[in-house]
Amino acid sequence: MNRLELIRKEEKKYHDYCYENYTLFEEGSWLHKPVKTVMNLLPLFNGKENIRILDLGSGVGRNSIPIAKKIKDRNGQVVCVDLLDSALEKLKLYSKEYEVEEVIKLQQADIGHYKIKKNEYDFIVAVSTLEHVESEDVFEDVVRQMAQGTKSKGINCIIVNSEVEEIDIKTNQKLDVMMEINMKTEDMKNKLDRIYDGWEKLDNHVKSLEYSIVRDEKDVLLKTNAITYVVRKNDS
Template sequence: MKRVDMIRAEEKKYHDECYKQHKLFEKGSWLYKPVQTVLEMLPKIKEIENPNVLDLGSGVGRNSIPIAEAVKSNRGKVVCVDLLESAIENLLCYSKQFEVEQVIEPYLSDIEGFEIREQSYDFVVAVSSLEHVSSELTLKRVLTDMEKGTKPGGLVCLVINTEVTEIDLHTGESLDALIEVNLSTYDMIHELNPVFKGWKLVKHLVKPLEYNIERNGVPILLKTNAVTYVVQKQEGMS
């Protein structure tokens, strides 16, 4: 089995179990609430008539459900892309529960296989997902597609994990981090800046984070430098 296939198989097990054990917006997991930076951008999106939003790696709707609620009244649409069937199935259920099923447009696809059409979106979101494309070369292509796919005046909101490490909490052993693209924080920022050259930098921060997760019954400490990067395409840019 290729390393990428192995990582994705492990991530599928982890997420499928998480979606079974934890409900959206209930305390006890990272599904408890949407990303604060995404919420901060919603007033800008609500000013747009018929906004088109793209959530790459949407999961069960942690961010896309609140976005859909925000744009429902101005006839917006939220395109949600995820690789996992369990994510899309739960997303459909939650979209009905929160009465935004007419706003949510789900696609079962990996990020690199989804076509981002030029100047199609007012808001593009990718939270903890771009590091799961298959290679650094693919990351560059997807970032370029996101840049081209954003309308003038539109926003791109990224949260990307870098310098990810995993530690077995039983033994203290450092493990091979199960992440497809695990760049240094410096290298990731230097991937982003050239792609979005000329855009307005809205927010940029790097925050060290730690999570206790479980893989195959083994407790794992996952450490990461999470890069938050929000940029706005200037009017007049193609």
């Protein structure tokens, strides 16, 4: 098993466990509420009909379910892309439970290989997902596709981890980081700046975070510089 396969296996195990043991919007995990940055951007689309939204790495609908509820009465659609069966199965159930089934469109794919149509979306969201594509070249390709797939005045919202460390809480030993891409913060920001040259920056900040996760039944401290990068496409 190569490193990429190992990381994918560990990430699948971690997410499958979360999706099975924690219910969407119940306290106890990161699934208990949507990302504030994402939800705060929705009023910028107030009054817009037929809004098209793409959620890359949607998981079980932490962000896409609340988005769908907001745009349900405006003939909107949220395309949810995820690789894991467990995520999409739960998302299908939750979309019925929250009465947004007609708004949610499920697409099973590795986001690194998912093709985004040009000028297709008003709003593209990628939360804690771009660091899981297989290489830096694929990262750049996906982000360029996001940019090209965005309509005039559309918005891209990226939240991505950088400079990640994983530390065994019991032994304080540094572990191999189970993330496909682990770039320096400045390098990742520079890549984003180059791709989104000419776009209007709505938010651009870095927040150092740390929280505990479980890897192979061990308690692990994950430390990261989380980049929030929100831009709007100007008329061209």
